Amino acid sequence: MPGQKLIEAFGAGPVSVVRAPGRVNLIGDHTDYNGGYVLPAAVDREVRIAFRPSGDARVEMLSADFDERAAFDLGGIARDQAQGWAKYPMGVAGALQAEKYPVAGMRAVLRGNVPIGAGLSSSAAIEVACALAFCSVSGLKIRREKLARICQRAENEFVGMQCGIMDQYACLLGRKDCALFLDCTTLETELVPLDERGAKIVICDTRLKRQLVNSAYNRRREECEEAFMVLKRHFPQVKSYKDISIPMFHAYAHDLPDPLGKRAQHVVTENARVVQAARLLKKVDLIGFGALMDASHDSLRNDFEVSCRELDLLVGIARESEGVFGGRMTGAGFGGCAVALVRPDCVAAFTAKTSEGYKAETGTAPGIYVVRASEGATFENEEQPTDRSDRSDQSDRTD
Ligand code: GLA
Numbered sequence: 075m076p077g078q079k080l081i082e083a084f085g086a087g088p089v090s091v092v093r094a095p096g097r098v099n100l101i102g103d104h105t106d107y108n109g110g111y112v113l114p115a116a117v118d119r120e121v122r123i124a125f126r127p128s129g130d131a132r133v134e135m136l137s138a139d140f141d142e143r144a145a146f147d148l149g150g151i152a153r154d155q156a157q158g159w160a161k162y163p164m165g166v167a168g169a170l171q172a173e174k175y176p177v178a179g180m181r182a183v184l185r186g187n188v189p190i191g192a193g194l195s196s197s198a199a200i201e202v203a204c205a206l207a208f209c210s211v212s213g214l215k216i217r218r219e220k221l222a223r224i225c226q227r228a229e230n231e232f233v234g235m236q237c238g239i240m241d242q243y244a245c246l247l248g249r250k251d252c253a254l255f256l257d258c259t260t261l262e263t264e265l266v267p268l269d270e271r272g273a274k275i276v277i278c279d280t281r282l283k284r285q286l287v288n289s290a291y292n293r294r295r296e297e298c299e300e301a302f303m304v305l306k307r308h309f310p311q312v313k314s315y316k317d318i319s320i321p322m323f324h325a326y327a328h329d330l331p332d333p334l335g336k337r338a339q340h341v342v343t344e345n346a347r348v349v350q351a352a353r354l355l356k357k358v359d360l361i362g363f364g365a366l367m368d369a370s371h372d373s374l375r376n377d378f379e380v381s382c383r384e385l386d387l388l389v390g391i392a393r394e395s396e397g398v399f400g401g402r403m404t405g406a407g408f409g410g411c412a413v414a415l416v417r418p419d420c421v422a423a424f425t426a427k428t429s430e431g432y433k434a435e436t437g438t439a440p441g442i443y444v445v446r447a448s449e450g451a452t453f454e455n456e457e458q459p460t461d462r463s464d465r466s467d468q469s470d471r472t473d
Contacts, residue, residue: 076124076138076183083136084181088126090210094203094451095120096188097195097244098277098413099404100253101363101370102348104378106238108298108341109259109314111348113355114240115268115275115447116248121186121199122454127211128179135163138185148177153232159184162200165232169224170208172231178212189441191283193403193410197233198241201225202451210453218246218450219261235288236295248450255352259314266355268447273360273399273415278392278428279441280384282409291406294337294380301330301338315341333379340377344370364400364415368393371402371412380407384432388412388440391431395424411441 077089095116102112128134131148137159144160151168163182170177184203188196205221205228208214216224222242229237239258248254252265268275298315305318308326312318315338323342327335347366354362371389375381381389385403389412392401397420404413416424425442432440 076185079183080124091454092206093120093122094199101351106240106258110316110345112240114244115253117445118448119188121203123184123203125180125182125207130179132179135182163204165228166204169228180211193405195241198245202245236292250449276414276416277443278388278412297337301334336377340373360399367400367402
């Protein structure tokens with residue numbers, strides 16, 4: 075329990091706890107920073123932070139997992155000071171300050187079970203948990219949508235990953251047994267029920283720590299922007315990739331040199347798949363949904379070139395297993411995890427087959443996590459999370 079650890083590490087006193095989940099993206103990768111569509115779900119793997127206000131302008135934290143302490147003064151947060159996991163609380167405090175929010179100090183202990191560096195957004199989970207803890211100790215009321223953008227800013231400016239908004243949105247706005255359809259241009263969301271009696275979400279971890287992901291990711295982002303500028307010359311009215319249909323793309327694909335053409339092809343087709351996938355999920359057409367997951371993986375492998383041998387292997391084995399609706403890599407790629415939707419009665423056989431098959435080829439046992447679509451970040455022992463009370467828009471939650 076991080077609460078007990080807080081007392082051990084920082085002495086007796088009040089304890090508040092916040093939890094923030096990781097996420098799995100069911101379909102729609104490398105579309106968020108292109109203003110496109112995504113369909114992630116928050117999962118029941120989470121980061122928990124036990125915290126209390128310190129009454130000073132200092133943040134002292136202990137990572138119970140790494141048994142490592144970090145401390146910094148809120149008066150002088152500098153980007154280059156940030157190291158390891160501490161760059162997340164620092165980045166979030168810095169991003170809140172950059173948005174002109176006064177941030178108060180705290181003592182905190184964090185602990186998590188989101189696999190790190192596996193493409194399940196352990197970083198968004200830490201950012202969001204820290205952000206909510208800071209909001210609580212600083213008496214800040216910030217709408218969840220805004221908080222997601224602040225966490226994204228922390229990642230962009232302090233961690234140096236030019237990520238989109240998907241992970242932070244899923245972590246803050248995900249709901250139990252639902253996927254979150256998000257339009258990354260308008261930031262409109264729609265919850266799509268995902269009944270685990272029909273299919274279980276099974277995550278297969280290559281256990282390959284992602285290498286050079288920031289630079290490769292940022293490069294893909296630049297390529298997408300370059301390709302978009304070329305296409306926009308032909309269609310000045312389009313604002314983002316989601317306004318470019320597949321026929322529009324094909325009409326001018328020849329203008330795009332390699333690899334720009336492939337990158338744009340992925341983004342344009344992936345957007346169409348996400349829209350269709352959300353439609354099918356609403357109709358509980360899991361077979362149709364799974365086929366789109368398969369197509370998404372092929373596009374990420376062939377056109378976007380962010381898969382790798384281990385991910386392809388896992389997805390290949392998964393697709394041959396009985397009761398699998400579909401499977402694909404999930405998240406940024408370059409290692410990390412694949413996700414499959416599996417008929418509940420087939421999960422045990424699926425797990426055995428995937429583990430054996432992957433180990434036989436690579437010598438490493440994959441991680442297999444059967445997860446459930448879960449509630450976005452919540453406080454555990456406060457009556458009302460500070461940030462849910464001031465939402466004035468129509469999308470306000472009623473709980
Ligand atoms: C990472 C980023 C997200 C998104 C995915 C790819 O998880 O943090 O914003 O771009 O990669 O879909």
